[in-house]
Amino acid sequence: MPAGRPPTLTEVARLAGVSLTTASKAVNGRDRISEATRRRVLRVARELSYAPNLVAKSLVSGRSSIIGVLLRDPMVHRFAMPILIGAQSVVEQREFSAVVADARGVVDRLTDLAAVFRRRNVDGLLVVGDNQGKSPSITASARIPCVYVYGPTTHSRDVVHSTDDFAGAATVVHHLVGLGRLRIAHVTGPDHASAVEQRVLGITTHLSEHCMRLDGDIAYRPWSQRWARLAARDLLAARPDIDAIVCGSDQLAAAVLETVVATGRKVPDDVAITGYDNWAVFAQETDPALTTIDMELEHLGATAVNDLFAMIDGQRVGGGTRHHEGALVVRGSTDPRPS
Amino acid sequence: MPAGRPPTLTEVARLAGVSLTTASKAVNGRDRISEATRRRVLRVARELSYAPNLVAKSLVSGRSSIIGVLLRDPMVHRFAMPILIGAQSVVEQREFSAVVADARGVVDRLTDLAAVFRRRNVDGLLVVGDNQGKSPSITASARIPCVYVYGPTTHSRDVVHSTDDFAGAATVVHHLVGLGRLRIAHVTGPDHASAVEQRVLGITTHLSEHCMRLDGDIAYRPWSQRWARLAARDLLAARPDIDAIVCGSDQLAAAVLETVVATGRKVPDDVAITGYDNWAVFAQETDPALTTIDMELEHLGATAVNDLFAMIDGQRVGGGTRHHEGALVVRGSTDPRPS
DNA sequence: GACCGTTGCGGAAACGTTACCTCAACCAAT
C-alpha cells in the first residue's frame, strides 16, 4: 500500500497541518514545540511509515552516521570476522552503518580507501590491522577520528586496541605452573611476528619470576600443522621428559597434541598442552579438548568502536595502545577433570 | 597544505572562471562543452585536488553508488568472508562502496536491515545466505535490486547464485571411479542441510550411472572432527575392505584421514579420501594433503555482484538459481603421484 | 498597563550537486 517513493517530511508536515520546520522538530525531539503538536506529527509520521532520508540529513549536517571499516589484510579471515561482528553490533546500536573495504594486503591502499570514504562523509574510521606487524598510520591524512584494532601502527599516539599477547601467554604459563608442570616447552609461529614475540616474552618473563626457564629451544615454525608435527617429534626426541607444551595457536596445538598422543603419552597426565585463539574447529575437536586463550575478538571490536564513537562525539580520547587480556579457557588438555 | 574543508565544485568553477554548471559538465564528461574549457577546469580541479561530494551527488541523483551487503548468519565466517572479498573487488572496480550488516542468524532482521539501507539510498542488495537452508526473500519488500548468494531463498524467481553441490560431489566421484575405486563410502554433515542433501544426490546419481552404489550407510554427523573420527572407526569396522571415503567437508576428511592412517592403512593406496571446501588449514595440512572441491567463493561473490550491477544498470536479469560448479583440486589423498 | 521573557510556530537559507532550460554566437544551407 505505500507509494512507490517513500514519504518525505514535507508530506508528513502537510498532512499534519504544520510547517516543515515544525515537523522536523517533532521527529527530532527538538524543543520549542508543544507536546500536542509533537504527538500529532508523530502519529501522521507513523501512519505514513515515514523514515528520514539519511542522505539528505547527512548532507546538511555534514555527518553521515556511517563509519568506515578498513581491513588491512583479509587473509586473516578468521580474526577479522569476529572483530567485524563485534564492531557491527555497536555500530547498529548507535543507528550507524558501516562501509567496509579491504586493502588486500597492500598497505598503501589504506590511504586511498580512506579518501574514498571521506568523500562519503564517513564520521570515523576503524582500521583492522594485523598482529603480525605494524600498519601504517593514516590518522594524519584522514582528518577524521581513527581507531586501530588488532595490530600496532607506525605512530605511537594513535588509538590502538590490541590483544595483550604478553599477558595472555603469561596467564597460560601461570596456569601450567599452578598445575605443577616443571619442564615446559614452546612451539609457536614465525619469529618475526610481533604477536609471537610478545607471547614468548610473556612466557619467559613469567617463568623467570618462578626461577624457571623454558625447556629446550623455542620452536619457531610456520603456522601449520605439518610443521607443528615435525616440531613436536623433534621436541619429544630431544626432551623426552617434557611435561607441558605451550603452543602459539590452537592450530599448532592440535597437531602437537595428536603427535604427542601418537607416541603413547597421555594428555594431560604425561604432557599438558595449551593452544591460543580458542578457534573452535581446533580447540574443541582434539581429544582431549584444548586449554587455550580466547582473545574475545568480538569484544575487542566492540570496545574499539566505542572509543571511535567517543572521538566522534568530540570527547578527548588519549592516544596509545589498550591491551585486552583475553580469557583463559581451561579444557582437558591441561586439566584432567571431566569437562 | 589543503584547507580544512575539502574544495567544492563551486570553488573549482570560480577559480577556473566558469559557471558551476560548466564545471559540473567538465568533471562528469558531459557534452556541450569545449575541449579547451574542459581541460582548464580539470586542471584547476586537480590543483585543488577536488573530489566530488558523493553524498550531495547521491541526493540529487537518487543513486548512492553504495550497495548493501546483508549477512544472514556470520556463524559461517569461513564462507562469508571470501564471498565478501570477491564482492568487494567488483564493488570497488565500479567505484561503489559496500555497507555491511549482519542479521546474527535472526532472519526477520534481514528485512529491517534492508529498510535501514534503503534510507541510505543503497542501489542494490546482496544477501549472503546459508547453504544449509532457505533464507527469506526480501526482494518484494526491498523495492530495489536484490541478489542472493550462497543459499536458496523462499521465492523461486529470485536471482540466486549458489554453489553446485550436486555437480561438485559428482565430480569427486567421477575422479574416484576414474582411479578404479569400487567400494566408496560417504561421511558427511547433518542430513537436514540442503548442501549435504545435494551432495549425496550427486554422489548416488553419478554412481548409479556406473551401475554402482555407495558402500555402507551414509554417515550423517555433525560438522565435527570428533564425530568424524567415530564415524570412520565404525565404517572401517563394518566395511574393512572400503577403498575410498568421500567426505562432506575438509574438516571431516582431515579427521577421517587421521583415523584411517591410524589403523595402518595407506592413503591413498589402500583408501582414497576426499574432502570438500578446500579449506587450507585442513586440506593442505593432512598427510597426504586432501583432494577436494574448491567452491571458488570469491568468484561466486564477484559473479553475484556483477549480476546485481546488471540489474542496477537496468538490464533485465532473469530470475532463478545460477549454479557454480567449483573446481576439483587433486592432491595426495587420492593421487599417489608426488605433489 | 507597559515591559520583558518565554513559548509555539513558520519562513527562508543553506548543504553540493545535477538536470533542465534559455541564450548568444556561429556556420551552413536556402
Place this chain on the structure above:
DNA sequence: ATTGGTTGAGGTAACGTTTCCGCAACGGTC
C-alpha cells in the same frame, strides 16, 4: 540575407533535510 540547426556556456530549480531567525501570543512583574 534570412533561416535553421548546432554548439558552448550559464542561470535556476530541485533533492530532503536542518538551522537560524523572525513573529505573534501569552504570562508574569513592577
